[in-house]
Amino acid sequence: MHHRWLPSSRTLVLLAALVGLSLSGTARVAGQAPSPAGSAGETAAAPYTPPRTPDGRPDLQGFWTNSSYTPLERPDDVNEAFYTLEEVLAREASAAERESGQTEPGTRADVHYDFSQFGLDRSQSTIARNLRTSLIVDPPDGRIPPMTAEGRQRAADRAAERAARGGPYDAVQNMPAGSRCIIMGGAGPPMMNAGYNSNYQIVQSPDHVMILTEMIHDVRIIPIDGRPQPPAGVQQWIGLSRGRWDGDTLVVETTNFNGKNPFRGSSERMRVTERFTRVADDTIRYQFTVDDPHTWTRPWTADMPMQRTIGPIFEFSCHETNYGIANILAGARADERKAAEETSR
Amino acid sequence: MTGKESFYMRTKLVVATLAISALLGSAGSAPVRAHHAFAAEFDIDKPLQLRGTLLKWEMVNPHSWFHIDVKGDDGTVVTWLVEGGSPNQLIRMGVTKNTIAIGTELVVDGYQAKDGTNKAVGRNFVLADGSRLFLGGSAPGALGGQ
Numbered sequence: 001m002h003h004r005w006l007p008s009s010r011t012l013v014l015l016a017a018l019v020g021l022s023l024s025g026t027a028r029v030a031g032q033a034p035s036p037a038g039s040a041g042e043t044a045a046a047p048y049t050p051p052r053t054p055d056g057r058p059d060l061q062g063f064w065t066n067s068s069y070t071p072l073e074r075p076d077d078v079n080e081a082f083y084t085l086e087e088v089l090a091r092e093a094s095a096a097e098r099e100s101g102q103t104e105p106g107t108r109a110d111v112h113y114d115f116s117q118f119g120l121d122r123s124q125s126t127i128a129r130n131l132r133t134s135l136i137v138d139p140p141d142g143r144i145p146p147m148t149a150e151g152r153q154r155a156a157d158r159a160a161e162r163a164a165r166g167g168p169y170d171a172v173q174n175m176p177a178g179s180r181c182i183i184m185g186g187a188g189p190p191m192m193n194a195g196y197n198s199n200y201q202i203v204q205s206p207d208h209v210m211i212l213t214e215m216i217h218d219v220r221i222i223p224i225d226g227r228p229q230p231p232a233g234v235q236q237w238i239g240l241s242r243g244r245w246d247g248d249t250l251v252v253e254t255t256n257f258n259g260k261n262p263f264r265g266s267s268e269r270m271r272v273t274e275r276f277t278r279v280a281d282d283t284i285r286y287q288f289t290v291d292d293p294h295t296w297t298r299p300w301t302a303d304m305p306m307q308r309t310i311g312p313i314f315e316f317s318c319h320e321t322n323y324g325i326a327n328i329l330a331g332a333r334a335d336e337r338k339a340a341e342e343t344s345r
Numbered sequence: 346m347t348g349k350e351s352f353y354m355r356t357k358l359v360v361a362t363l364a365i366s367a368l369l370g371s372a373g374s375a376p377v378r379a380h381h382a383f384a385a386e387f388d389i390d391k392p393l394q395l396r397g398t399l400l401k402w403e404m405v406n407p408h409s410w411f412h413i414d415v416k417g418d419d420g421t422v423v424t425w426l427v428e429g430g431s432p433n434q435l436i437r438m439g440v441t442k443n444t445i446a447i448g449t450e451l452v453v454d455g456y457q458a459k460d461g462t463n464k465a466v467g468r469n470f471v472l473a474d475g476s477r478l479f480l481g482g483s484a485p486g487a488l489g490g491q
Contacts, residue, residue, distance in 0.1 A: 118430030321405035331459030
């Protein structure tokens with residue numbers, strides 16, 4: 001059996017907070033030095049010389065996580081762009097406590113396995129700490145810009161398409177792509193954190209960069225040899241990416257999405273520009289700009305750290321062993337039979 | 346009493362216990378970031394407790410499955426399949442298939458599948474000595490320093 005030291009999670013969180021505070025004078029925290037928000041071209045203020053690959057490029061290789069408690073959008077009751085380190089540690093502690101807390105028996109939330117028991121609380125793995133109050137840095141209010149009329153119409157059309165197929169469990173196509181093990185937000189682009197297993201491996205060669213996403217198995221193979229983007233008709237779930245070096249920053253442009261996995265309601269004509277900059281031995285600064293005039297009134301940009309973590313990435317053969325979908329559909333049919341019996345009574 | 350009746354009575358007991366704890370109230374529910382809708386797969390009205398021995402553990406994604414042999418009072422053995430979490434983080438923490446030996450006695454609180462088959466979600470896994478299986482609530486940042 002795997003024996004563990006088991007003081008209460010509250011004790012540990014407080015301990016971690018104290019250690020964090022005592023080190024705060026020297027700790028490197030992404031976003032600690034507030035910088036003008038919004039400029040995707042900005043680089044970290046601290047001088048840092050990244051290790052190099054044999055061909056002289058910054059070495060981004062290794063295992064990284066973007067697991068975070070920082071929301072994409074700034075909460076309604078927050079006006080500042082940054083928390084203090086003390087505030088962040090307190091927020092992390094209370095979020096960790098909520099995550100490890102037991103759910104109330106007999107509630108919907110309780111119909112689930114326990115995240116803590118499987119080590120899936122974010123607090124049980126590496127966190128890419130961020131002092132920002134939102135990952136979005138532009139617009140300056142930290143929120144996704146308003147949708148265009150075209151974007152709103154598309155959202156309504158998509159909802160109508162689903163409704164024509166019935167309820168959420170009447171057709172497998174009505175279930176989320178993640179539940180169906182096709183794709184989750186970790187692959188992106190943009191690469192958003194998952195609730196757990198938010199891990200990546202980056203491998204570089206002189207003409208390609210490979211990004212393996214643990215959750216739920218996607219691999220991005222990005223040419224950086226200057227080849228052109230294929231015609232618009234060539235489309236993929238994760239779009240088609242082309243990379244280039246802009247000084248010490250890897251810039252990746254992605255278009256050619258198939259539109260089946262919209263990001264926050266995006267269209268298939270979304271363009272995502274990602275910037276990867278190694279700003280410390282244990283940190284890659286990951287910035288992305290989403291430009292989709294068919295959906296939003298203006299482009300928007302987020303800025304988040306990727307923190308070095310331990311490897312390897314374990315296989316996530318989600319599709320092969322996703323018994324949940326069949327069970328959910330069987331459950332929905334059982335509900336229907338029960339309802340029919342009650343009606344006929 | 347048949348195994349089925351005894352299971353039914355146990356379930357009723359659990360329901361009664363749950364009703365009492367619901368009346369007494371407890372801390373707010375933790376947010377759950379589900380891979381899929383568990384409440385669509387399992388029945389909130391069929392809480393149960395299974396006591397049995399481990400036959401097999403499928404350490405698979407997106408969710409692992411514990412096969413547990415549950416012996417009724419009449420000696421009949423029924424195999425239950427119990428859904429648990431993604432194994433990847435456990436593997437990072439050093440857990441392997443050999444961590445829990447086949448035949449280990451487990452007590453599982455959970456909810457039965459809506460379709461009435463012998464499947465359940467494992468709300469809490471406890472060993473015969475009362476300790477929780479795996480690492481519940483382990484150190485925040487337990488892997489962060491590695």
